[in-house]
Amino acid sequence: MRRLLLIARREYLAYVRTVGFWLSLIALPLVAVGSGFFVAMMENSSEARQMAVLDLTGADVGAAFARSLDKPDAIRVAPPPQTLASLTELGAADAEARILVGEDGALDAVVILTPSGEAISARYWSSRANDEAGEEAVTQALSELNRTRALVALGVDPAAVDRIDAAEPVVTVLSPASASGGEVSLQDRLPGLIGFIVAMTLWSLILTGASILLNSVMEEKANRVLEVLLSSASATELLAGKILGVALVTLTVLAVWGGFGAVALRFAAQQGGDLAPALSGALAGLARDGLWLWLVAYFVGGYLMYATVFAAIGSFCETPREAQTLIGPIMMILVVPVFVLQMAMRDPDLAIVRSLSWVPFFTPFLMSARAPSGPPLFELAGTLAVMVGFTVLIVWLAAKAFRAGALSTGKIDWRGVIGLVRGDR
Amino acid sequence: MSVILSLNDVSKRYGDFEAVKDLSFSVEKGSITGFLGPNGAGKTSSIRMILGLAAPTSGRIEVLGADDGRKVRDRIGFLPEERGLYRKMNPVDAVAYMAGLKGVPNAEGKRRARELLEAQGLGEALKRPMKALSKGMAQKVQLVSAIAHRPELVILDEPFSGLDPVNQQGLERMIRDLADQGATVLFSTHVMQHAERLCEKVVLMARGRKVFEGPVAEARAAAPRYLVLEGGLDAAGVQALPGVAEVEPAGGGFRARLAPGAQPQAALKAAFERGLDVTRFEAPEPSLHDAFIVLTGDDR
Numbered sequence: 084m085r086r087l088l089l090i091a092r093r094e095y096l097a098y099v100r101t102v103g104f105w106l107s108l109i110a111l112p113l114v115a116v117g118s119g120f121f122v123a124m125m126e127n128s129s130e131a132r133q134m135a136v137l138d139l140t141g142a143d144v145g146a147a148f149a150r151s152l153d154k155p156d157a158i159r160v161a162p163p164p165q166t167l168a169s170l171t172e173l174g175a176a177d178a179e180a181r182i183l184v185g186e187d188g189a190l191d192a193v194v195i196l197t198p199s200g201e202a203i204s205a206r207y208w209s210s211r212a213n214d215e216a217g218e219e220a221v222t223q224a225l226s227e228l229n230r231t232r233a234l235v236a237l238g239v240d241p242a243a244v245d246r247i248d249a250a251e252p253v254v255t256v257l258s259p260a261s262a263s264g265g266e267v268s269l270q271d272r273l274p275g276l277i278g279f280i281v282a283m284t285l286w287s288l289i290l291t292g293a294s295i296l297l298n299s300v301m302e303e304k305a306n307r308v309l310e311v312l313l314s315s316a317s318a319t320e321l322l323a324g325k326i327l328g329v330a331l332v333t334l335t336v337l338a339v340w341g342g343f344g345a346v347a348l349r350f351a352a353q354q355g356g357d358l359a360p361a362l363s364g365a366l367a368g369l370a371r372d373g374l375w376l377w378l379v380a381y382f383v384g385g386y387l388m389y390a391t392v393f394a395a396i397g398s399f400c401e402t403p404r405e406a407q408t409l410i411g412p413i414m415m416i417l418v419v420p421v422f423v424l425q426m427a428m429r430d431p432d433l434a435i436v437r438s439l440s441w442v443p444f445f446t447p448f449l450m451s452a453r454a455p456s457g458p459p460l461f462e463l464a465g466t467l468a469v470m471v472g473f474t475v476l477i478v479w480l481a482a483k484a485f486r487a488g489a490l491s492t493g494k495i496d497w498r499g500v501i502g503l504v505r506g507d508r
Numbered sequence: 509m510s511v512i513l514s515l516n517d518v519s520k521r522y523g524d525f526e527a528v529k530d531l532s533f534s535v536e537k538g539s540i541t542g543f544l545g546p547n548g549a550g551k552t553s554s555i556r557m558i559l560g561l562a563a564p565t566s567g568r569i570e571v572l573g574a575d576d577g578r579k580v581r582d583r584i585g586f587l588p589e590e591r592g593l594y595r596k597m598n599p600v601d602a603v604a605y606m607a608g609l610k611g612v613p614n615a616e617g618k619r620r621a622r623e624l625l626e627a628q629g630l631g632e633a634l635k636r637p638m639k640a641l642s643k644g645m646a647q648k649v650q651l652v653s654a655i656a657h658r659p660e661l662v663i664l665d666e667p668f669s670g671l672d673p674v675n676q677q678g679l680e681r682m683i684r685d686l687a688d689q690g691a692t693v694l695f696s697t698h699v700m701q702h703a704e705r706l707c708e709k710v711v712l713m714a715r716g717r718k719v720f721e722g723p724v725a726e727a728r729a730a731a732p733r734y735l736v737l738e739g740g741l742d743a744a745g746v747q748a749l750p751g752v753a754e755v756e757p758a759g760g761g762f763r764a765r766l767a768p769g770a771q772p773q774a775a776l777k778a779a780f781e782r783g784l785d786v787t788r789f790e791a792p793e794p795s796l797h798d799a800f801i802v803l804t805g806d807d808r
Contacts, residue, residue: 085611086609089605089608089609090609093605097594097596303594306592306593306594306595307588307590307591307592308592308593308594310561310588310590310591311586311587311588311591311592311593311606311650311653311654312609313561314559314561314581314584314586314588315581315606315609315610316581316609317578486561
């Protein structure tokens with residue numbers, strides 16, 4: 084244990100003393116704050132687009148269409164200029180609209196309404212050739228207009244149509260699994276979100292932390308330090324010490340980021356709304372049924388499993404190119420949870436998600452996302468047991484591989500790795 | 509003297525390749541033993557087995573009373589053939605870290621590191637990162653890191669490789685000091701001069717097998733003796749001297765190989781008796797290098 088802690092301490096200090104560590108520590112909070120600031124600036128600086136509507140239908144629908152199209156901060160429908168308003172013929176209107184939205188034109192877009200059988204169609208002139216947002220807004224407003232006209236033609240009171248449009252659907256979601264035993268609230272949804280965040284944090288931790296580990300072992304092998312170390316400590320102590328050291332590095336980063344996040348959430352909660360009660364409710368939800376314990380177990384087990392594999396691979400390599408050959412299959416495995424996680428979030432009990440949860444390489448991600456939805460206890464305990472058993476096997480194999488790899492020289496491939504591991508020390 | 513290390517019929521096989529075959533030898537406490545052999549003779553494999561880094565395929569090893577080097581790793585100091593230290597660490601921290609892994613408290617490790625490094629003339633480089641040191645300096649730091657925990661058995665794998673003559677001399681002095689302080693030293697090399705100057709005993713390896721174990725003088729005896737003759741001589745006259753097996757021109761005279769067991773004095777006596785014009789007659793002691801060539805079969 085003394086050696087293990089000494090190795091972990093050296094590993095930790097070696098990274099904490101680098102400039103890169105401090106840069107990565109402040110990079111995310113800076114990017115988060117910077118992005119928020121940038122988005123706010125973008126929102127404040129965006130100007131509403133100036134549009135005009137010319138009604139050539141003869142049905143006097145221009146004003147109603149303009150009201151429907153007008154959206155504060157996005158689209159401002161102004162009265163058409165006299166040069167346009169006076170036109171009654173489509174060809175001339177097209178020509179004038181073209182000028183008005185041209186390079187020195189006064190408007191961003193012009194909508195010309197024309198009759199089309201019983202319905203009304205629109206010609207949308209825009210200053211931009213690619214104006215999907217404008218096209219969508221016009222389509223929506225026109226669809227509303229045509230529907231209202233059709234209903235009125237069937238004898239429905241226009242005021243009733245307006246009331247129907249204004250009415251928002253009210254759906255109350257209820258579940259006996261919710262905190263209240265009835266209505267589902269944000270408080271019930273937050274643990275699921277936290278599970279997803281845990282899974283994604285683990286994923287990024289493996290990509291960054293385990294990569295640090297891989298490079299660290301690779302560097303020691305290239306610098307010929309590993310053989311000296313192996314004469315001073317066992318392969319298991321070396322492996323465990325390095326994994327612990329790098330885990331502490333990444334946990335330090337996560338703790339600092341978590342601290343920034345907590346400050347941000349506190350600030351957001353102070354602004355009012357239902358975030359504060361939902362958060363405290365979600366934390367209570369995590370404590371209920373020991374959910375946080377499951378999440379911690381999956382997180383730690385998952386990290387240990389992948390970190391061990393990466394460290395063992397690093398012991399066989401002296402250059403990133405060599406590592407690339409061996410790491411490829413692991414990276415392919417790591418891609419799968421990203422896709423399946425989305426399915427797990429939508430439907431945690433999907434057969435494919437439940438099946439993949441039993442595959443140790445996917446267990447920590449999928450079960451972290453599924454655990455808040457309350458899967459059967461045998462699935463929680465069973466998948467964890469399989470993952471722990473597999474991790475023990477991996478640690479045992481990796482210790483052998485680590486020693487074999489550390490003492491090996493020359494180029495190595497998968498066949499070479501298997502050969503080295505199969506041979507006794 | 510008590511035996512501190514013994515190998516009995518030890519073999520090591522990697523797949524179809526047998527790196528070490530039936531190796532047996534022992535090392536006495538407080539001695540300096542040379543572990544000699546050409547490249548690929550099985551020295552590094554044997555050392556790894558002694559340290560417990562590799563398991564023997566068959567045979568038994570006893571080191572410091574244990575049947576596995578890993579059980580007594582804190583009492584062994586090891587300098588591998590391919591060596592290095594953390595490039596960003598300074599020598600004091602590097603030595604203290606390695607000593608720490610062997611059980612020396614950090615403060616004591618740093619104190620010993622400073623003391624040993626200063627004794628090696630590295631006082632100026634104590635705070636410099638390893639990557640800023642010259643190769644010779646770095647090798648000294650590595651050697652210091654192998655002995656800072658005051659091991660009972662020091663195993664050095666090709667410690668002289670890459671060192672300039674001055675540093676080689678310094679290292680020889682260091683090895684002698686270790687032995688004077690009571691440590692047992694086993695070092696591998698393929699440069700015979702170091703072994704000749706340092707060792708009481710040598711173990712010679714060739715193609716995975718031990719070909720000799722014993723005192724340096726005994727090893728030398730295995731080498732053929734030569735005579736150097738100069739003067740008004742011809743090859744036939746020299747060849748006719750008693751005990752001479754082969755003659756070849758050398759410098760201004762001849763170099764004659766004696767048959768095994770032949771005495772140089774008999775050849776000298778015969779030369780005088782036959783009235784040969786001899787201005788120089790020399791029968792130099794064979795070197796360990798000569799013995800090495802013969803014993804390892806590299807003369808074929």
